[in-house]
Amino acid sequence: MSARAHTTAVLSLMRATGVTVYDGRVPDAPSYPYAVLYPDLGMLTPPMLTNVSCELTMTLYVHAVGTTRDQAQWVAEKIRDALIDVRPAVTGRHLWPIRQDITRPPERDDTLPAVVVFDQVATYRLRSVPASAA
């Protein structure tokens, strides 16, 4: 039930777009535009009619950041196209297609010292069970 393996698979999909992708931490001087992934640990729950918590549901928080609204939206769309309805491959797990959950309008962030950026947030859901249970 490795959330890490799921995260790695998602990062691979994101990086295949060619967009700069950061994994949970943005450096002090990032390369704009970029996307940053904040995955949660996922909820482990028992699938229907069972009592073993082996179904993993992860929420993936993706920030698409650019120096203009257009840049942020371009990154957000590239990432969405790479993730939505895709089944990442994770050894030993059966994954359902990634679904989009929440999206928000781009927000202007003027709290950074040297640059004003636009931040477009979207969340995605990733669900899996052990391959033997699928």
Add this chain to the structure above:
Amino acid sequence: MTSRDFDVDTREIAALALTFQRSPANLGKDIVKVTEVAAMKTKVAAQGILKGAVSQRQRDSSGRFTKSARGPTHLPYIANSIDYDIRPIWMGVSAEVGYNKDKPQGPLGNIVEFGTSKNAPLPALLPAFDAEVPVWQRLLEAIVAKGAI
């Protein structure tokens, strides 16, 4: 692709519609009641996450939270800014749980919930909602089953 990709059997839906037509008058009241309780529990669970009283993620087999997590110490009022609101809508009821922007630190709710361009989120509402929805759905099913008797 053929013109018939799937078949839909609506007999059970028709039976459910009949069930609703036969339902006692207080069915709607029960639905409002369990929806309000679900909204309140979502609010309390989200506040608990932010106050560090409970974990966002770990539950034992009986559904109780088992791990503790730290709340955001720089946002001491954010948890208490979470509110819920319930209102009747046409043919149903609507419940809304969220950060009340009129309360101290309430306007910072989006930053907490979704993070920023350089800071990770500290989700509270979404995990609380995810945990409560299955309970709420089971209660709704029980109400419908009661109405079908």
